[in-house]
Amino acid sequence: MxxxxxxxxxxxxxxxxxxxxxxxxxxxxxxTGYNEQYPIEVSCESWRLGVEANNLVKWKTVPAPCQEHVADYLLGDQYRSDSKTVCREAYFYAKTLNITQKDIFVFDVDDTALSNLQYFANHGFGVEEHNATAFKIWVSYGEAFALPETLKLYNKLLALGIKVVFITERPLDLKDVTVSNLQNVGFYKWDKLIARDPSIYSGKLSNAFKSSERTKLAEEGYRIVGNIGDQWSDIVGDKRGFRTFKLPNPLYYD
Amino acid sequence: MxxxxxxxxxxxxxxxxxxxxxxxxxxxxxxTGYNEQYPIEVSCESWRLGVEANNLVKWKTVPAPCQEHVADYLLGDQYRSDSKTVCREAYFYAKTLNITQKDIFVFDVDDTALSNLQYFANHGFGVEEHNATAFKIWVSYGEAFALPETLKLYNKLLALGIKVVFITERPLDLKDVTVSNLQNVGFYKWDKLIARDPSIYSGKLSNAFKSSERTKLAEEGYRIVGNIGDQWSDIVGDKRGFRTFKLPNPLYYD
Structure with missing residues (x-):
């Protein structure tokens, strides 16, 4: 030494x-500082970056000491600004394309188009273990807000002549409420909205379900020019799209 | 409204x-704020997150207004803490493996094992266009520091019995200086150090070069259990490894 x-x-x-x-x-x-402890703000920001860059995977809950950091992030400017940067980049990319009739942009629903922040604000901001029943009740209200930057992107893509396909892990019995929720907040049209059929895709295989549905789209002749979601499982796998876009989400890993 | x-x-x-x-x-x-402008600190942090999550690709230089943000990030605690989070996760993952003789962890060199921050601190922190000649001269000095969190991970992996293979885009004529630089700062041993042979891989095809070299390793019987780099091109493509780890780097895109 x-x-x-x-x-x-x-x-x-x-x-x-x-x-x-x-x-x-x-x-x-x-x-210096080989065994340094960082202030909680610093280490929670590292945790969040680790999540966004897909270094931290299969985590169950937000670390308890990061609850306030995650809440502040989501309720403040940074989350909105981060979302804007991603959506703007997606639009800049889309503008460079020679659009054809068969070009589609795949959108996820939960925390991509619709925000579940209201639910999570009342359930510990990701620190509590996920309660599938309570979450399903929240979804069934159909009261989720639009994520404003995603809505802007969506409208701009439609204006460019790109079709939108929603693929959501929400089960078929929540499809109607999802349709009305989307339309109530400004997502008025799409080519397809594919919800998960629990008789085909059961359990937690988000990646397999989405890959499989995208492959079907490709077989039908669609060309997936882009794909946006808040989970890495939305944007990896087969036929993921020419470019993919990861929206921030420090609340859960799917 | x-x-x-x-x-x-x-x-x-x-x-x-x-x-x-x-x-x-x-x-x-x-x-509120549909056309809001965010403070420069907020939008530069969004830019950096966009880079780390692979939303912003093929960018040439750091946006000039973000120079100070990038410098402060790299010189402060956050960069070190972010690196620590990634390296610790890589170690936690490695500990779960049943290690065999043929298990390797692939490491990139530049800004993964060795830090070029001293160079970039003297060349505008990524705001100046990349000067390949000046950079090569810097590399030829062999004076780069070890990235401390990577060095810790490297030592821990060796202690677990996992072999290390370095794959670097540095050309063959810089291999000797790279070897001595690595050894001078604490990376004492490895199974292979693969530098780029410009007669086979010319130009800027980092992803193809690394994929191809990893495929060769797999054909030789190695099992790539992990792969760590500061560029997405290090960790995508064929035989990328069972798990991949993206270290932060807001200085350049490769």
């Missing part, structure tokens, strides 16, 4: 005069 | 008494 420190100081000393920038602190900084 | 506002207030009023949480502000908040 003494040798390392010595090398470090020699390096810092030798390179100091030739850098010409204000950022000399770096080498020293990175060498 | 008046109807919307009316519906909103009625909704807020009706739901107010039955919520039992402090987070009533949400529906109102999300309805």
């Amino acid at each position: 003494n040798t390392k420190l010595c090398v470090l100081f020699v390096f810092a000393f030798v390179t100091w005069p030739c850098q010409g920038s204000d950022y000399q602190v770096f080498p020293l900084r990175m060498k | 008046n109807t919307k506002l009316c519906v909103l207030f009625v909704f807020a009023f009706v739901t107010w008494p039955c919520q039992g949480s402090d987070y009533q502000v949400f529906p109102l908040r999300m309805k």
Whole structure:
């Protein structure tokens, strides 16, 4: 360790005069704190980044110490701004395409088009274990808000002549309420809305279900030019689309 | 708009008494600011998240207004904490494996094992266009620091009995200096270090090069249990590994 420190100081000393920038602190900084604990804000932000970049997978609940961080994130500007950046990029991409009649953009529903934040705000912001029954009751109200940046993207894609297909893990018996919820908040039209048929796709196989339904779309002649969802399972697998877009969601992993 | 506002207030009023949480502000908040401009800190953080989640691709330089944000990020705690979260997750995953003799973990070199931050600190933190000549000169010095969280992961994986293979886009003529740089900063051993042979892989086809080299490893009988890099091109494509880990890098897209 003494040798390392010595090398470090020699390096810092030798390179100091030739850098010409204000950022000399770096080498020293990175060498400190091998067993450092970061403030909770910092480590919760790392947790959230890990989720978004698909490094943290199959987690069951938001870490309890990050509840406030997650709530503040979702209720503040950052979530909206993050969503905007993704949706704007999707639009910039779509604008470059030569659109044909068969071009579709696949949208997920939950926390992509419709926000379940109201539900999660009343159920611990992801810290409580997921309660499928309570969640289904919430969905059945059909009162979810539109995610505003997604709605903007949706309208812009339609204006470009790209068709929209919704694929949702919501089961068939919630299809009607999903249709009316979407239409009530501004998603007025689509080519297809594919809900999960529990007699074919049971259990938690979101990725398999979505891959399989996208493959059917491709077989019907559709060309999936883009695909947007809040879960990695929405945008990986077969026929995922020429480009995929991951909206932020620090509330649950599916 | 008046109807919307009316519906909103009625909704807020009706739901107010039955919520039992402090987070009533949400529906109102999300309805405002359809054309909002976010503070630069907020939008640069969105840009960085967009990069990490692979929503923003093929970008040439860091947006000029985000230079300070990127510098502060890399020089502060957040970068180190974000790296730690990724590396710790990789280790937790590796611990669950039944390791065999042929199990390998693939590591990228630049900004995965070795940090080029000193170079970028002196070249505008990604805002300047990439200068391949200047960068090559920097690499040829062999003075890059180890990224401390990656080094910890590397040592822990070796201790578990997992072999390490480095695959780097650095060309063959920089292989010797890369070997000595790695060893000087604590990466003492590996099974293979595969540098790019420019006579086979020319130009900017990082993904194809890495996929192809990983496929060769699989054909030699190696089992790629994990793969870590700072670029999405490191961790997509064939034989990417059972699990992949994306380290943060807001400086360049490769």
